Amino acid sequence: MEEVGAIVVGAGVVGLAVARALALDGHDVMILEREQQFGTVTSSRNSGVIHAGLYYPDGSRKAQFCVEGRHLLYDFCEKRGVAHRRCGKLIIAGSEEEFPALDAVMAHGAAAGVDDLVRLDPDEVRALEPALSCAGAIHSPSSGIVDQHEFMLALLGEAEAHGAMLVCDAAVERVRRKGALWEVKVGETHLAAPILINAAGLGAQALAGTIEALDPELVPRLYYAKGCYFSYSGRVPFTRLIYPVPGPASLGTHFTLDLGGQARFGPDIHWIDEVDYRVNQALKPEFLAAARRIWPDAEEDRLQPAYAGVRPKLAGPGMPTADFVLQGQETHGLVGLVNLFGIESPGLTSSMAIGNHVASMVGKPS
DSSP: OEEOSEEEEOOSHHHHHHHHHHHHTTOOEEEEOSSSSTTOSGGGSSOOEEOOSOSSOTTOHHHHHHHHHHHHHHHHHHHHTOOEEOOOEEEEESSGGGHHHHHHHHHHHHHHTOOOOEEEOHHHHHHHOTTOOOSEEEEETTOEEEOHHHHHHHHHHHHHHTTOEEEOSOOOOEEEEETTEEEEEETTEEEEESEEEEOOGGGHHHHHHTBTTSOGGGSOOOEEEEEEEEEEOSOOSOSSEEEEOOOSSSSOSEEEEOTTOOEEEEOOOEEESSOOOOOOGGGHHHHHHHHHHHOTTOOGGGEEEEEEEEEEESSOTTSOOOOOEEEOHHHHOOTTEEEEEOOOTTHHHHHHHHHHHHHHHHOOOO
16 A cells, blocks of 8 residues: 555646645645546636636635635746736626626625726726627726646646646545545555545545545535537637626626637536536527627627536525535544535636645644
8 A cells, every 4th residue: 555645636727736735835745637637627628717706705715715816826827937818807787787786796806805896887898898888897807817728737747846746547436544544445556645635526526425434414415517618710809808797607608718819608507417518509599699798790600619518516506606615624523634515616716725725724744
């Protein structure tokens, strides 16, 4: 049996940020990833947006970690040369009836410490984006975009520079408590560590179910929320991200740009029973309608299916939005175990703040 200082299960952006934070604290870290390479599931199937922290309830972990994580992410990307752009975002109201929703976004942002939000009238919106017509908007200049793969590669590189090791194609089959250690079975290999971090994303609940010492009642139900994206070929007249007012379960089908200038609309939301990344061409009329609410001149022929992602939600249709769950010893009574559940948006933006918090939960090596 091989013994290490800490095992992190899951090499998405959050798992890599946790591994980096632990390695920087002096832990001997092994990262186990069931896929063939890191970051190929939720972390590579999103908008790549750096959120400012506008949407989340006051005092929630999402609000705290998003604002803190945004500062950490921008600083890290600048120091490490990771491709990103602080392009800004407009949240638009199509009519005055949506002004209360804009007011709520402003209030949430202010409560979370986002101090650069500006309310705009239609003329002020057109001064920033001449092709955009709306009843009013919020300008969030600190929102941006990042190359997710470069970011994850940089997190992994820094973790490895401090002794961490990534092992892919390593699906965890069982976890047992043996004395002061967590024994993890991966195929015919048995690993052991005093610290075990469950950062398995969509697989976090399934992994928690293999932990023999963990009370099953403490594992929250997982809901799959699928979001599809359609790309838009050719030039577009916008330089900023453009979002509608948020809905009850998602931020709405929005307009984003990647760092190469490729435009896309999405994600929508579909509640599904199993993970499925197919994008149905039949969704095109819905996406065209959503695109034209933002940009009336969007051309149907330029809109094509792109990709899909699945959010690991802890609340299903019609239920109140759930917060991130970082479940440690104070909840389950098990020393050295941290389960991360429901790390959906803004998980990318929050990743480094989550990593630092998890490291503080387990402490530095003695």
